[in-house]
Amino acid sequence: MMPEPATEEIPAVRLANITVRLGNRVVLEDVTADVPAGVITAVIGPNGAGKTTLLKAILGLVPYEGRVTFPGFKNRPSFGYVPQALGVDEGSPLTVMDFLLLKLQRRPLWLGRRRSARDEARHQLGAMRAENLADRPLGVLSGGERQRVLLAAALAGRNGGPDILLLDEPASGIDAVGGELFAALLAELTEERGLTTVLVSHDLSVVSAHARRVVCLNRRLMGVGCASETISAETIAAMYGRDSSLFLHDHHPKEG
């Protein structure tokens, strides 16, 4: 395991000896890592490596042993979350606007929409170039549209936006070019809004292009550090098996 590089800054999230069990199965074992503030941290690893579980532990959604602390914040930080899957089907009348308002207003939607909440929702959708989707049912959106809406919803909040943004495989279901655009947008937002972003991803080239810190998991911590150093042939082999090799490909469409 690579040693944790010394960081001068106070981390946004500190994970100390996190172990998660589901029944008798150990999903995560003794994971210790710091998530630096104000940059993108990517969590990578094979299927079943415990990546989503790690996000859930940060949120407090699964019981765990060890400690999750937020040294960079005086109070508990606020979170935005972009999930991998949604429990909404094509037949649901829940619109994109409804979805954002569920977060933004306490008044039940059957008693009407608050103007201020609606304005905030429009603002966030506009920032993601998704304003035109406001009245469409959430269940019928394409992969790319849905990711923009989920990101807009994650950035919306009653008391301003989130401090920490957690994304679970946000680029799954969209093509490579869409994935690259999404990652670039995420990098821009993280910098503009001073967010601490934690991103679970399969796409190592997107990770190496935009993530400042990489956490490699395969139930246990396989490595943590800056992207270029951590995504090495050695770590990849440890995570995905000896037959794997590192092949960074270019997502940018050819010009001309």
Add this chain to the structure above:
Amino acid sequence: MFEPLYQLLNHLLPQALAGASFLNRALVGGLFLAAACGIVGVGVLGHRMSFFTNAVSHSSFAGVAVGLLAGVSPYVGLVGFAVLVGLGITALRRRGRLSGDATVGVVFSAVMALGIALLSAFRGLGREMLTYIYGDILALTEGEVYLAFGALIVAVAFSAIFFNRLALTAVSPEVARASGVRVAFLEYAHAALVAGIVAVAIRAVGLLFVTALLILPAATARNVARNQGSLFWWSAGLGAIAAVGGTIVSVYLNTSTGATVILLGTVMFGASVPLRLARKARNP
């Protein structure tokens, strides 16, 4: 208290039956219960809890038996047992050892077997049970109309507080948790509410039909509502129309009231399907 409503609905009855107090109670009690079920049905569909409501309603065999054997009213046994079963299923499901529907299936079988075992051991219980299998909306007492009104108030109050959080949790529990929703508390509270409403409604339509009284109005409402807010009103309204309309039709046709209410609900669902298809064509 409900006299003005009795008067109003009396106009819908045939001349020969106008003023029959048992029909007035059936219409008003049915209206309250069906509206409550319609409101709760929105959350039941959103959280995919149809099978859950089936398990809870079938736990009434055991609930009624336990209530009678313990010397308290069968109704208290029924409601109490249903809420316990609802909370138990939620606790097992949250532990995640089994998939959601497998958990419900196991509990369903267990409570059903317990109920039948108790009924066979104490044969006198069988007759009492018939009331709960088929229900009897025409036999509602004044007290039960008040109970139905109470159920509606509880359903509306719960929805006033938790509607948004419940819908967000159905879309993604992680997003809800990240937004500060106490997901575990909400799931238990919702399970207790659904179980309680199901148990109260069993008296009117019976355990065989009660799931339909929750599912049909909400499923029809999904086909006609344009957004999440109007889903609530459509579901409550369609439930109420099915209950009042079905009761009146059953009087004219001399059919079982509970079954006629559910049949009318099914016809309304069938009529709503083309609307859904038309909307799908607009939003491919």
